[in-house]
Amino acid sequence: FGAKEHLCAAAAIALGGDxxxxxxxxxxxxxxxxxxxxxxxxxxxxxxxxxxxxxxxSAEQFRLQF
Structure with missing residues (x-):
């Protein structure tokens, strides 16, 4: 992702992703x-x-889901 990671993350969040x-x-x-x-x-x-x-x-909460 590099320097565009923040934009990629924002797009994924906007589209309902994690x-x-x-x-x-x-x-x-x-x-x-x-x-x-x-x-x-x-x-x-x-x-x-x-x-x-x-x-x-949190990462711990995420881990507990599985």
Missing amino acids: VRVGFENNLHDMHGNLAESNATLIAQAADVARSMGRATI
């Missing part, structure tokens, strides 16, 4: 700056989801 983001796919925040941590990327995706009225869950 997303997973992190340094394995991208090192930059939505502004193109080097992200400080995975938490930065996760927070951005969670903010987008909440702005669209979508719920978010």
Whole structure:
């Protein structure tokens, strides 16, 4: 995904999908700056989801579903 990860995640969220983001796919925040941590990327995706009225869950909550 690289620098476009945030846009891809936002599109997937808008279409009703689930997303997973992190340094394995991208090192930059939505502004193109080097992200400080995975938490930065996760927070951005969670903010987008909440702005669209979508719920978010933790990795642990996700694991418990299966």
